[in-house]
Amino acid sequence: MKKTTCKNTTMKKLSEDLPPGCHGPVTVTGAAGRLSCRMESDAADIPPICNYLISKQGYRFASIVIEEMPEEWLAHYIFYGDSSQGPVSISARVNKADNLLPSISHLIHAADWHEREAEDLFGLVFHGHPRLGEFVLHEEWPEGTNPMKKDFDATVSYIHKEAGPGWHPPGE
Protein backbone atom coordinates (compact mmCIF):
# COMPACT_ATOMS: atom_id res chain seq x y z
CA MET A 1 0.00 0.00 0.00
CA LYS A 2 1.23 3.47 -0.89
CA LYS A 3 2.61 5.47 2.00
CA THR A 4 1.55 9.07 2.26
CA THR A 5 2.17 11.86 4.71
CA CYS A 6 -0.02 11.80 7.75
CA LYS A 7 -3.17 13.93 7.50
CA ASN A 8 -3.86 13.57 11.20
CA THR A 9 -2.14 16.71 12.50
CA THR A 10 -2.12 15.68 16.17
CA MET A 11 -0.44 12.40 15.38
CA LYS A 12 1.97 14.03 12.96
CA LYS A 13 3.40 16.06 15.81
CA LEU A 14 3.81 12.99 17.93
CA SER A 15 7.11 11.93 16.33
CA GLU A 16 8.73 15.26 17.37
CA ASP A 17 6.87 15.90 20.58
CA LEU A 18 6.98 12.51 22.28
CA PRO A 19 4.44 11.70 25.02
CA PRO A 20 5.83 11.50 28.58
CA GLY A 21 7.70 8.28 29.27
CA CYS A 22 8.29 7.62 25.59
CA HIS A 23 11.89 7.25 24.42
CA GLY A 24 11.33 7.22 20.69
CA PRO A 25 11.88 7.13 17.88
CA VAL A 26 8.27 6.99 16.68
CA THR A 27 7.72 6.98 12.94
CA VAL A 28 4.43 8.40 11.75
CA THR A 29 3.16 7.80 8.25
CA GLY A 30 -0.16 8.51 6.64
CA ALA A 31 -2.29 5.78 5.23
CA ALA A 32 -4.00 5.73 1.88
CA GLY A 33 -7.17 4.15 3.17
CA ARG A 34 -9.46 4.52 6.11
CA LEU A 35 -6.77 4.57 8.82
CA SER A 36 -5.74 8.16 9.37
CA CYS A 37 -2.19 7.28 10.34
CA ARG A 38 0.15 4.43 11.10
CA MET A 39 2.85 4.69 13.73
CA GLU A 40 5.69 2.41 14.54
CA SER A 41 7.65 2.42 17.75
CA ASP A 42 9.72 0.28 20.09
CA ALA A 43 7.63 -2.16 22.11
CA ALA A 44 8.71 -0.33 25.28
CA ASP A 45 7.05 2.87 24.01
CA ILE A 46 3.69 1.21 23.35
CA PRO A 47 2.24 1.80 26.86
CA PRO A 48 3.03 5.56 27.01
CA ILE A 49 1.77 6.14 23.46
CA CYS A 50 -1.44 4.17 24.07
CA ASN A 51 -1.96 6.01 27.33
CA TYR A 52 -1.46 9.33 25.60
CA LEU A 53 -4.03 8.49 22.93
CA ILE A 54 -6.63 7.43 25.48
CA SER A 55 -6.13 9.92 28.28
CA LYS A 56 -4.97 13.03 26.40
CA GLN A 57 -6.39 12.70 22.90
CA GLY A 58 -9.75 11.11 23.68
CA TYR A 59 -9.24 8.06 21.49
CA ARG A 60 -11.05 4.80 22.17
CA PHE A 61 -9.42 1.40 22.12
CA ALA A 62 -10.50 -0.84 19.25
CA SER A 63 -8.29 -3.90 19.09
CA ILE A 64 -4.90 -5.56 19.23
CA VAL A 65 -3.85 -7.53 16.16
CA ILE A 66 -0.91 -9.91 16.40
CA GLU A 67 0.86 -11.06 13.25
CA GLU A 68 3.52 -13.73 13.12
CA MET A 69 6.37 -12.92 10.76
CA PRO A 70 9.25 -15.33 10.05
CA GLU A 71 11.61 -13.69 12.55
CA GLU A 72 9.41 -11.51 14.69
CA TRP A 73 6.02 -10.72 16.10
CA LEU A 74 4.21 -7.72 14.76
CA ALA A 75 1.66 -6.21 17.15
CA HIS A 76 -0.80 -3.55 15.96
CA TYR A 77 -2.72 -1.51 18.51
CA ILE A 78 -5.76 0.13 16.97
CA PHE A 79 -7.60 3.17 18.34
CA TYR A 80 -10.38 5.33 17.00
CA GLY A 81 -11.55 8.82 17.77
CA ASP A 82 -14.36 11.14 16.78
CA SER A 83 -15.38 11.93 13.21
CA SER A 84 -12.52 14.37 12.66
CA GLN A 85 -9.91 11.73 13.52
CA GLY A 86 -9.94 8.44 11.69
CA PRO A 87 -8.59 5.36 13.43
CA VAL A 88 -4.87 5.11 14.08
CA SER A 89 -2.64 2.11 14.52
CA ILE A 90 0.62 1.82 16.42
CA SER A 91 2.78 -1.13 15.58
CA ALA A 92 5.71 -2.66 17.39
CA ARG A 93 8.02 -5.46 16.37
CA VAL A 94 9.17 -8.04 18.89
CA ASN A 95 11.89 -10.54 18.41
CA LYS A 96 10.52 -14.08 18.52
CA ALA A 97 13.25 -15.10 20.95
CA ASP A 98 12.04 -12.46 23.42
CA ASN A 99 8.36 -13.30 22.96
CA LEU A 100 7.48 -10.45 25.30
CA LEU A 101 5.33 -7.34 24.98
CA PRO A 102 4.57 -4.79 27.70
CA SER A 103 0.98 -5.02 28.92
CA ILE A 104 -1.27 -1.99 28.46
CA SER A 105 -4.18 -3.41 30.46
CA HIS A 106 -3.32 -1.41 33.59
CA LEU A 107 -3.70 1.75 31.50
CA ILE A 108 -6.49 0.64 29.18
CA HIS A 109 -8.71 -1.88 30.85
CA ALA A 110 -10.49 -2.65 27.57
CA ALA A 111 -7.27 -4.30 26.32
CA ASP A 112 -7.34 -6.91 29.10
CA TRP A 113 -9.11 -9.70 27.20
CA HIS A 114 -7.19 -8.96 24.01
CA GLU A 115 -3.90 -9.59 25.79
CA ARG A 116 -5.18 -12.71 27.52
CA GLU A 117 -6.41 -14.04 24.21
CA ALA A 118 -3.13 -13.33 22.42
CA GLU A 119 -1.22 -15.08 25.21
CA ASP A 120 -3.37 -18.17 24.78
CA LEU A 121 -3.49 -18.31 21.01
CA PHE A 122 0.04 -17.11 20.16
CA GLY A 123 2.00 -17.84 23.32
CA LEU A 124 3.03 -14.18 23.59
CA VAL A 125 3.66 -12.94 27.11
CA PHE A 126 2.36 -9.53 28.16
CA HIS A 127 4.67 -8.26 30.84
CA GLY A 128 2.77 -6.80 33.79
CA HIS A 129 -0.56 -8.44 33.05
CA PRO A 130 -1.86 -9.85 36.34
CA ARG A 131 -3.73 -12.83 34.97
CA LEU A 132 -2.54 -14.68 31.92
CA GLY A 133 -3.33 -18.30 31.06
CA GLU A 134 -6.42 -20.47 30.51
CA PHE A 135 -8.73 -18.10 28.75
CA VAL A 136 -9.82 -18.99 25.24
CA LEU A 137 -8.23 -22.41 25.58
CA HIS A 138 -9.63 -24.19 28.58
CA GLU A 139 -7.90 -26.32 31.18
CA GLU A 140 -7.74 -29.52 29.08
CA TRP A 141 -5.73 -27.83 26.35
CA PRO A 142 -2.03 -28.85 26.41
CA GLU A 143 0.28 -26.12 27.71
CA GLY A 144 2.61 -24.54 25.20
CA THR A 145 0.44 -25.43 22.20
CA ASN A 146 -0.74 -22.23 20.58
CA PRO A 147 -3.16 -22.78 17.71
CA MET A 148 -2.68 -19.43 15.99
CA LYS A 149 1.06 -19.93 15.55
CA LYS A 150 2.17 -20.70 12.02
CA ASP A 151 3.84 -23.96 13.09
CA PHE A 152 0.65 -25.33 14.65
CA ASP A 153 -0.35 -28.49 12.85
CA ALA A 154 -4.07 -29.16 13.06
CA THR A 155 -3.67 -32.66 11.58
CA VAL A 156 -1.70 -33.88 14.61
CA SER A 157 -3.67 -35.02 17.63
CA TYR A 158 -2.71 -33.27 20.82
CA ILE A 159 -3.03 -35.02 24.15
CA HIS A 160 -5.45 -33.17 26.32
CA LYS A 161 -4.67 -32.55 29.95
CA GLU A 162 -6.78 -34.09 32.68
CA ALA A 163 -8.04 -31.40 34.99
CA GLY A 164 -7.32 -32.60 38.52
CA PRO A 165 -9.80 -32.47 41.39
CA GLY A 166 -8.12 -29.30 42.68
CA TRP A 167 -8.93 -27.41 39.50
CA HIS A 168 -11.25 -24.44 39.83
CA PRO A 169 -12.40 -21.89 37.29
CA PRO A 170 -9.91 -19.15 36.46
CA GLY A 171 -10.47 -15.81 38.09
CA GLU A 172 -10.07 -16.99 41.64
Place this chain on the structure above:
Amino acid sequence: MASAGRVSESGAFMMPIGPVFSGSAESAHFLLETVGEDIIRMIPRFFYKYRGVEKTAEGLPADRALLLAERFSGTSAFAHSLAFCHAVEEIWGIEAPRRAVVLRVILAELERFRHHVAAMEGICNSTGLVVAASQAGILEEDILRLSCKFAGHRYLFGLNIPGGLQRDFSDTECMELGRGIQEIFVKLQDLEKRLRYSSSFLDRLEEVGTVSLEDAVDYGLVGPVARASGISGDLRTCLSYGDYGSFEFSVPVEREGDGYARLRILFQEAKQSNSIISQAVSSIPVGGILQPPPPGAKPSGAALGWAEAPLGAAFHWVRLKENGRVARYRLTTPSFTNWHGFHLSTEGFAFQDFPIILATFGLSNAECDR
Protein backbone atom coordinates in the same frame (compact mmCIF):
# COMPACT_ATOMS: atom_id res chain seq x y z
CA MET B 1 -15.79 -9.40 51.56
CA ALA B 2 -15.08 -9.72 47.86
CA SER B 3 -11.43 -9.20 47.14
CA ALA B 4 -8.98 -10.83 44.82
CA GLY B 5 -9.83 -14.14 46.46
CA ARG B 6 -13.02 -16.06 46.83
CA VAL B 7 -15.97 -14.65 48.79
CA SER B 8 -15.65 -16.05 52.30
CA GLU B 9 -18.54 -15.47 54.66
CA SER B 10 -20.82 -17.69 56.64
CA GLY B 11 -23.42 -19.08 54.25
CA ALA B 12 -21.48 -18.01 51.16
CA PHE B 13 -21.89 -20.25 48.17
CA MET B 14 -21.16 -20.34 44.47
CA MET B 15 -23.96 -20.79 42.01
CA PRO B 16 -22.97 -21.98 38.55
CA ILE B 17 -25.22 -21.06 35.62
CA GLY B 18 -24.52 -22.84 32.35
CA PRO B 19 -22.43 -23.62 30.43
CA VAL B 20 -25.06 -25.50 28.43
CA PHE B 21 -28.24 -23.63 27.62
CA SER B 22 -31.25 -24.82 25.76
CA GLY B 23 -32.07 -23.09 22.52
CA SER B 24 -29.61 -21.89 19.94
CA ALA B 25 -27.27 -19.87 22.19
CA GLU B 26 -23.68 -21.05 22.35
CA SER B 27 -22.18 -22.15 25.65
CA ALA B 28 -21.32 -19.70 28.39
CA HIS B 29 -20.75 -20.19 32.07
CA PHE B 30 -21.50 -17.71 34.83
CA LEU B 31 -20.30 -18.38 38.32
CA LEU B 32 -22.22 -16.31 40.84
CA GLU B 33 -20.73 -15.85 44.27
CA THR B 34 -23.35 -14.95 46.82
CA VAL B 35 -24.17 -15.00 50.49
CA GLY B 36 -27.86 -15.41 49.85
CA GLU B 37 -29.66 -12.71 47.97
CA ASP B 38 -27.13 -10.42 46.35
CA ILE B 39 -24.54 -11.33 43.78
CA ILE B 40 -21.20 -10.36 45.28
CA ARG B 41 -19.06 -11.46 42.37
CA MET B 42 -19.80 -12.83 38.94
CA ILE B 43 -17.14 -14.71 37.01
CA PRO B 44 -18.03 -15.31 33.38
CA ARG B 45 -16.40 -17.94 31.23
CA PHE B 46 -16.74 -18.18 27.46
CA PHE B 47 -14.84 -19.74 24.61
CA TYR B 48 -16.27 -23.24 25.04
CA LYS B 49 -16.10 -23.66 21.31
CA TYR B 50 -12.81 -22.62 19.78
CA ARG B 51 -13.66 -22.67 16.09
CA GLY B 52 -10.29 -21.56 14.78
CA VAL B 53 -12.03 -19.18 12.39
CA GLU B 54 -9.06 -16.83 12.07
CA LYS B 55 -6.72 -19.77 11.51
CA THR B 56 -9.02 -21.37 8.94
CA ALA B 57 -9.19 -18.06 7.05
CA GLU B 58 -5.43 -18.06 6.52
CA GLY B 59 -4.62 -19.19 3.01
CA LEU B 60 -8.15 -18.72 1.72
CA PRO B 61 -8.98 -16.28 -1.07
CA ALA B 62 -10.88 -13.22 0.17
CA ASP B 63 -14.23 -14.34 -1.22
CA ARG B 64 -13.96 -17.64 0.69
CA ALA B 65 -12.84 -16.01 3.93
CA LEU B 66 -15.91 -13.79 3.57
CA LEU B 67 -18.05 -16.86 4.26
CA LEU B 68 -16.32 -17.27 7.63
CA ALA B 69 -16.88 -13.60 8.49
CA GLU B 70 -20.53 -13.85 7.56
CA ARG B 71 -21.14 -16.99 9.58
CA PHE B 72 -19.25 -15.88 12.67
CA SER B 73 -22.44 -14.78 14.40
CA GLY B 74 -25.63 -15.51 12.52
CA THR B 75 -27.68 -12.71 14.07
CA SER B 76 -25.17 -10.08 12.91
CA ALA B 77 -24.15 -11.77 9.65
CA PHE B 78 -24.67 -8.74 7.44
CA ALA B 79 -22.70 -6.34 9.66
CA HIS B 80 -19.76 -8.72 9.94
CA SER B 81 -19.64 -9.48 6.23
CA LEU B 82 -19.87 -5.73 5.57
CA ALA B 83 -16.91 -4.92 7.85
CA PHE B 84 -14.90 -7.69 6.20
CA CYS B 85 -15.77 -6.37 2.72
CA HIS B 86 -14.75 -2.85 3.76
CA ALA B 87 -11.28 -4.16 4.69
CA VAL B 88 -10.83 -6.11 1.44
CA GLU B 89 -12.14 -3.22 -0.67
CA GLU B 90 -9.56 -0.95 0.91
CA ILE B 91 -6.72 -3.34 0.15
CA TRP B 92 -7.89 -3.71 -3.43
CA GLY B 93 -8.31 0.04 -3.72
CA ILE B 94 -11.91 -0.17 -4.88
CA GLU B 95 -15.18 1.27 -3.64
CA ALA B 96 -18.60 -0.26 -3.96
CA PRO B 97 -20.84 1.65 -6.39
CA ARG B 98 -23.21 4.10 -4.73
CA ARG B 99 -26.24 1.97 -5.51
CA ALA B 100 -24.68 -0.94 -3.62
CA VAL B 101 -23.66 1.36 -0.76
CA VAL B 102 -27.26 2.55 -0.27
CA LEU B 103 -28.61 -0.99 -0.58
CA ARG B 104 -26.08 -2.05 2.06
CA VAL B 105 -27.43 0.66 4.36
CA ILE B 106 -30.96 -0.71 3.90
CA LEU B 107 -29.85 -4.27 4.61
CA ALA B 108 -27.72 -3.29 7.62
CA GLU B 109 -30.63 -1.36 9.14
CA LEU B 110 -32.99 -4.23 8.40
CA GLU B 111 -30.64 -6.47 10.37
CA ARG B 112 -30.43 -3.99 13.25
CA PHE B 113 -34.23 -3.61 13.33
CA ARG B 114 -34.74 -7.38 13.48
CA HIS B 115 -31.96 -7.86 16.01
CA HIS B 116 -33.40 -5.24 18.38
CA VAL B 117 -36.91 -6.67 18.15
CA ALA B 118 -35.48 -10.11 19.01
CA ALA B 119 -33.63 -8.54 21.98
CA MET B 120 -36.90 -6.97 23.18
CA GLU B 121 -38.52 -10.38 23.01
CA GLY B 122 -35.69 -11.73 25.16
CA ILE B 123 -36.18 -8.98 27.74
CA CYS B 124 -39.97 -9.54 27.94
CA ASN B 125 -39.35 -13.26 28.24
CA SER B 126 -36.82 -12.83 31.06
CA THR B 127 -39.37 -10.99 33.17
CA GLY B 128 -42.06 -13.57 32.51
CA LEU B 129 -44.17 -11.16 30.46
CA VAL B 130 -45.40 -13.90 28.17
CA VAL B 131 -47.91 -12.00 26.04
CA ALA B 132 -45.51 -9.16 25.28
CA ALA B 133 -42.74 -11.67 24.53
CA SER B 134 -45.05 -13.43 22.07
CA GLN B 135 -45.99 -10.13 20.46
CA ALA B 136 -42.32 -9.22 19.99
CA GLY B 137 -41.68 -12.78 18.77
CA ILE B 138 -44.39 -12.41 16.14
CA LEU B 139 -42.87 -9.15 14.95
CA GLU B 140 -39.42 -10.74 14.79
CA GLU B 141 -40.82 -13.56 12.68
CA ASP B 142 -42.58 -11.04 10.43
CA ILE B 143 -39.24 -9.29 9.86
CA LEU B 144 -37.48 -12.59 9.19
CA ARG B 145 -40.11 -13.49 6.58
CA LEU B 146 -39.89 -10.06 5.05
CA SER B 147 -36.08 -10.41 4.91
CA CYS B 148 -36.42 -13.83 3.28
CA LYS B 149 -38.85 -12.52 0.69
CA PHE B 150 -36.69 -9.50 -0.01
CA ALA B 151 -33.20 -10.93 0.07
CA GLY B 152 -33.68 -14.69 -0.19
CA HIS B 153 -32.31 -15.37 3.28
CA ARG B 154 -33.88 -14.81 6.69
CA TYR B 155 -30.57 -13.72 8.21
CA LEU B 156 -29.29 -11.89 5.11
CA PHE B 157 -26.53 -14.33 4.20
CA GLY B 158 -24.92 -14.38 0.76
CA LEU B 159 -25.47 -10.73 -0.13
CA ASN B 160 -22.23 -8.87 0.57
CA ILE B 161 -19.19 -9.42 -1.59
CA PRO B 162 -16.01 -7.32 -1.77
CA GLY B 163 -16.87 -4.56 -4.22
CA GLY B 164 -20.60 -4.45 -3.62
CA LEU B 165 -23.49 -6.86 -3.56
CA GLN B 166 -24.13 -10.23 -5.16
CA ARG B 167 -27.58 -9.26 -6.36
CA ASP B 168 -29.60 -6.19 -7.19
CA PHE B 169 -33.04 -5.23 -5.92
CA SER B 170 -35.72 -3.53 -7.96
CA ASP B 171 -37.24 -0.25 -6.81
CA THR B 172 -40.56 -2.02 -6.31
CA GLU B 173 -38.94 -4.63 -4.05
CA CYS B 174 -37.26 -1.92 -2.00
CA MET B 175 -40.44 0.14 -1.65
CA GLU B 176 -42.32 -2.98 -0.59
CA LEU B 177 -39.67 -3.68 2.05
CA GLY B 178 -39.91 -0.11 3.32
CA ARG B 179 -43.71 -0.40 3.60
CA GLY B 180 -43.43 -3.78 5.34
CA ILE B 181 -40.95 -2.46 7.91
CA GLN B 182 -43.14 0.61 8.51
CA GLU B 183 -46.16 -1.63 9.20
CA ILE B 184 -44.14 -3.68 11.68
CA PHE B 185 -42.80 -0.50 13.25
CA VAL B 186 -46.35 0.75 13.94
CA LYS B 187 -47.04 -2.49 15.84
CA LEU B 188 -43.73 -2.12 17.65
CA GLN B 189 -44.71 1.36 18.82
CA ASP B 190 -47.90 -0.10 20.21
CA LEU B 191 -45.87 -2.71 22.11
CA GLU B 192 -43.57 0.00 23.45
CA LYS B 193 -46.54 1.99 24.70
CA ARG B 194 -48.00 -1.02 26.47
CA LEU B 195 -44.67 -1.90 28.07
CA ARG B 196 -44.21 1.64 29.26
CA TYR B 197 -47.40 1.32 31.32
CA SER B 198 -46.68 -2.18 32.66
CA SER B 199 -45.42 -1.25 36.10
CA SER B 200 -44.66 -4.85 37.14
CA PHE B 201 -42.42 -5.13 34.07
CA LEU B 202 -40.68 -1.79 34.65
CA ASP B 203 -40.05 -2.69 38.29
CA ARG B 204 -37.85 -5.51 37.10
CA LEU B 205 -35.79 -3.28 34.80
CA GLU B 206 -35.48 0.08 36.48
CA GLU B 207 -32.40 0.57 38.63
CA VAL B 208 -31.41 -3.00 37.91
CA GLY B 209 -28.18 -4.04 36.23
CA THR B 210 -26.78 -0.53 36.29
CA VAL B 211 -23.49 0.26 34.56
CA SER B 212 -22.09 3.72 35.34
CA LEU B 213 -20.70 5.96 32.63
CA GLU B 214 -17.29 5.77 34.28
CA ASP B 215 -17.26 1.97 34.18
CA ALA B 216 -18.58 1.89 30.62
CA VAL B 217 -15.74 4.19 29.52
CA ASP B 218 -13.17 2.22 31.51
CA TYR B 219 -14.21 -1.06 29.90
CA GLY B 220 -14.58 0.55 26.48
CA LEU B 221 -18.14 -0.74 26.13
CA VAL B 222 -19.79 -0.34 22.75
CA GLY B 223 -23.19 -0.39 21.09
CA PRO B 224 -26.62 -0.04 22.71
CA VAL B 225 -25.20 -1.10 26.09
CA ALA B 226 -22.70 1.78 26.05
CA ARG B 227 -25.26 4.26 24.74
CA ALA B 228 -27.60 3.36 27.61
CA SER B 229 -24.81 4.42 30.00
CA GLY B 230 -24.20 7.78 28.34
CA ILE B 231 -21.54 7.01 25.70
CA SER B 232 -22.65 8.46 22.38
CA GLY B 233 -20.26 6.39 20.25
CA ASP B 234 -21.64 4.87 17.07
CA LEU B 235 -19.37 3.97 14.15
CA ARG B 236 -22.08 5.08 11.69
CA THR B 237 -21.41 8.65 12.80
CA CYS B 238 -18.00 8.71 14.49
CA LEU B 239 -16.25 6.72 11.74
CA SER B 240 -18.88 7.28 9.12
CA TYR B 241 -18.90 4.75 6.31
CA GLY B 242 -21.20 3.80 3.51
CA ASP B 243 -23.76 6.48 2.87
CA TYR B 244 -24.86 7.22 6.42
CA GLY B 245 -23.81 10.86 6.09
CA SER B 246 -26.61 11.49 3.60
CA PHE B 247 -29.43 10.23 5.83
CA GLU B 248 -31.07 11.98 8.71
CA PHE B 249 -30.91 9.95 11.87
CA SER B 250 -29.87 10.38 15.47
CA VAL B 251 -27.87 8.24 17.84
CA PRO B 252 -30.01 7.89 20.97
CA VAL B 253 -28.22 8.13 24.29
CA GLU B 254 -29.58 7.50 27.78
CA ARG B 255 -27.95 8.27 31.12
CA GLU B 256 -29.28 5.80 33.67
CA GLY B 257 -27.31 2.76 32.48
CA ASP B 258 -29.92 0.36 33.89
CA GLY B 259 -31.95 -2.37 32.21
CA TYR B 260 -34.76 0.01 31.30
CA ALA B 261 -32.33 2.47 29.69
CA ARG B 262 -31.01 -0.39 27.55
CA LEU B 263 -34.56 -1.33 26.51
CA ARG B 264 -35.38 2.28 25.64
CA ILE B 265 -32.24 2.46 23.50
CA LEU B 266 -33.40 -0.62 21.59
CA PHE B 267 -36.80 0.95 20.86
CA GLN B 268 -35.26 4.27 19.82
CA GLU B 269 -32.69 2.61 17.57
CA ALA B 270 -35.37 0.49 15.93
CA LYS B 271 -37.20 3.75 15.21
CA GLN B 272 -34.07 5.24 13.66
CA SER B 273 -33.48 2.12 11.56
CA ASN B 274 -37.04 2.31 10.24
CA SER B 275 -36.49 5.99 9.41
CA ILE B 276 -33.20 5.28 7.60
CA ILE B 277 -34.81 2.45 5.60
CA SER B 278 -37.75 4.63 4.58
CA GLN B 279 -35.38 7.44 3.47
CA ALA B 280 -33.09 5.03 1.63
CA VAL B 281 -35.69 3.03 -0.31
CA SER B 282 -36.88 6.19 -2.02
CA SER B 283 -33.42 7.48 -2.93
CA ILE B 284 -31.51 4.54 -4.37
CA PRO B 285 -29.04 5.79 -6.97
CA VAL B 286 -29.15 4.24 -10.43
CA GLY B 287 -26.16 2.21 -11.53
CA GLY B 288 -24.24 -0.99 -11.00
CA ILE B 289 -24.01 -2.94 -7.78
CA LEU B 290 -20.55 -4.44 -8.07
CA GLN B 291 -17.14 -2.89 -8.60
CA PRO B 292 -14.95 -5.78 -9.73
CA PRO B 293 -11.42 -6.06 -8.30
CA PRO B 294 -8.61 -4.61 -10.41
CA PRO B 295 -7.65 -6.88 -13.31
CA GLY B 296 -4.55 -9.04 -13.04
CA ALA B 297 -2.75 -9.51 -9.75
CA LYS B 298 -4.77 -8.07 -6.91
CA PRO B 299 -2.98 -5.65 -4.58
CA SER B 300 -1.68 -7.05 -1.32
CA GLY B 301 -1.58 -5.32 2.06
CA ALA B 302 -3.45 -4.93 5.30
CA ALA B 303 -6.54 -2.91 6.16
CA LEU B 304 -9.04 -2.37 8.90
CA GLY B 305 -12.73 -2.59 8.06
CA TRP B 306 -15.53 -1.73 10.41
CA ALA B 307 -19.26 -1.54 10.77
CA GLU B 308 -21.67 -0.68 13.55
CA ALA B 309 -23.18 -4.11 14.10
CA PRO B 310 -26.52 -4.35 15.97
CA LEU B 311 -24.56 -4.96 19.20
CA GLY B 312 -21.92 -2.30 18.57
CA ALA B 313 -18.55 -1.72 16.97
CA ALA B 314 -17.22 -4.57 14.83
CA PHE B 315 -13.64 -4.36 13.53
CA HIS B 316 -12.27 -6.76 10.93
CA TRP B 317 -8.56 -6.57 10.23
CA VAL B 318 -7.35 -8.36 7.11
CA ARG B 319 -3.94 -8.86 5.50
CA LEU B 320 -3.88 -10.25 1.98
CA LYS B 321 -0.75 -11.76 0.43
CA GLU B 322 0.52 -11.18 -3.12
CA ASN B 323 -1.35 -14.29 -4.26
CA GLY B 324 -4.61 -12.73 -3.06
CA ARG B 325 -4.97 -15.10 -0.13
CA VAL B 326 -5.48 -14.18 3.50
CA ALA B 327 -2.28 -13.96 5.58
CA ARG B 328 -4.00 -12.82 8.77
CA TYR B 329 -7.58 -12.15 9.72
CA ARG B 330 -8.67 -10.78 13.06
CA LEU B 331 -12.21 -10.10 14.20
CA THR B 332 -13.08 -7.84 17.10
CA THR B 333 -16.73 -8.26 17.91
CA PRO B 334 -18.97 -6.06 20.06
CA SER B 335 -19.94 -8.98 22.28
CA PHE B 336 -16.30 -9.82 23.02
CA THR B 337 -15.87 -6.18 24.10
CA ASN B 338 -19.06 -6.01 26.14
CA TRP B 339 -18.89 -9.40 27.87
CA HIS B 340 -15.68 -8.12 29.43
CA GLY B 341 -17.72 -5.56 31.36
CA PHE B 342 -20.88 -7.58 31.84
CA HIS B 343 -20.03 -8.52 35.43
CA LEU B 344 -20.29 -4.83 36.40
CA SER B 345 -24.03 -4.93 35.80
CA THR B 346 -24.64 -7.99 37.97
CA GLU B 347 -22.54 -7.37 41.07
CA GLY B 348 -24.58 -5.90 43.87
CA PHE B 349 -27.88 -6.90 42.31
CA ALA B 350 -30.20 -9.68 43.38
CA PHE B 351 -29.87 -13.24 42.24
CA GLN B 352 -33.28 -13.29 40.54
CA ASP B 353 -32.34 -10.23 38.48
CA PHE B 354 -29.53 -12.10 36.75
CA PRO B 355 -31.52 -13.52 33.80
CA ILE B 356 -33.10 -10.10 33.24
CA ILE B 357 -29.75 -8.30 33.26
CA LEU B 358 -28.44 -10.93 30.88
CA ALA B 359 -31.38 -10.28 28.53
CA THR B 360 -30.99 -6.49 28.65
CA PHE B 361 -27.36 -6.87 27.56
CA GLY B 362 -28.58 -9.21 24.83
CA LEU B 363 -25.06 -10.24 23.84
CA SER B 364 -24.01 -13.07 21.57
CA ASN B 365 -21.96 -15.95 22.95
CA ALA B 366 -20.96 -16.99 19.44
CA GLU B 367 -19.15 -13.68 18.98
CA CYS B 368 -16.62 -14.97 21.53
CA ASP B 369 -16.17 -18.35 19.83
CA ARG B 370 -13.31 -17.27 17.67
